[in-house]
Amino acid sequence: MQTASALRQGILEGKIPPGTRLTEIRMAEQLGVSRATIRTAFHQLTQEGLIDQIPYTGWMVMSLSAHDAWELYTLRSSLEALASRLVATEIRSGGASAMSTRIDDAFGKLKSACAGGNRKQIADADFGLHRTIIDLAGHRRLAEQYAQVERQVRIYIASSDALLDPTTIVGQHRPIVESLTVGDVQRAIRAAIDHNEQEGEKLVAHLAALGAH
Amino acid sequence: MQTASALRQGILEGKIPPGTRLTEIRMAEQLGVSRATIRTAFHQLTQEGLIDQIPYTGWMVMSLSAHDAWELYTLRSSLEALASRLVATEIRSGGASAMSTRIDDAFGKLKSACAGGNRKQIADADFGLHRTIIDLAGHRRLAEQYAQVERQVRIYIASSDALLDPTTIVGQHRPIVESLTVGDVQRAIRAAIDHNEQEGEKLVAHLAALGAH
DNA sequence: CGATTGGCTATTGTCGACAATCGGGTCCAA
């Protein structure tokens, strides 16, 4: 839906910052549609994990505390560990070379994005690599739940690209890619968990610093 | 919301079987409310994973194939493994005796339910024990995502209680409870995974048998 | 002076009517 897309983009690009209160009436006027249309869009965004409803009061752009960041990265760790197990197992058993190719392609895009230096491109390529692995698992519900986590993480990555260090990103993802493409199940699971632990600590620290400022 | 609760109950108790097509107009007449109210209820149930929307066509009660069952149990396994890790770690490090108590209580209810023999009570106690562990993890997003999986599993458990064997249920849960209450992290994780593997195979087999009938 | 009650405003919750869209069936023509 068009109006949901507009709002999603605004939130994900940081134009509508976390904690912003959204009212149906104002949004309806602003976008030139009726409240019913806004309402379905808000329901959609709620399902995507981007906003929250407060009965008889309004809607709020999801806002993350340090504890929320901890939740996101512990959850993401578990979901990526499952995906890594499934993909690595498939690569190990079958000769699924198409899977390895797609992972290598996504990793290649990340490498050239880091070489380029464009923050948005780097972030997109980073998320793209992770999403490629998730999609390869052939697990709709896993993909859906992962997408919810990813979108919430993106809210913060977008509004504060303090978590992107172009010089280290490629190296941090190499263990994940290599263990997967050779079908080393145990190492792939471990690599996914380790990666999320590192990233999670960074986001928690970042949010704690913001909270203190 | 009242109307969402009525529909949820109907679906979870099997009165509205999987695959049923729901139309806003008929539901509105049937429950004596307007379409707008039904619509928000449907959006709520969609977020809960109980129904699906088909644009310009209607809404359908979630229907599970054998592959869907595989998805549910692999996902549940990962989520319960995470919860088990968190809870067992907490019990090990702190003297969180309240946690052990709540787990033992839930296990006690399961035992007496199995002794009683009432299917619905057994199912509720079974889900209750798992939910207790999830809740103890202190992880809102984990609880929410787990709830989605649980509700979808419940759709089938309710409509075909072939998966409940009162004589073995208690024994199947004992490793989970014992490893958690003594704070054995690794064993707790393993117990959670093993349990889900068993249950998943049962549901897959059940669905495959239905598909063949 | 503090707490409680009452009303007021802003916002969501609910409603019925109309517009847009989808799917299937029919009719016609090649």
Added chain:
DNA sequence: TTGGACCCGATTGTCGACAATAGCCAATCG
């Protein structure tokens, strides 16, 4: 016979108006 265009019923999508509710501020009472 078969392919395709068209029409029609059913259903959701959208709209504006009214009802219900929460939160706030002030007035009142102890």
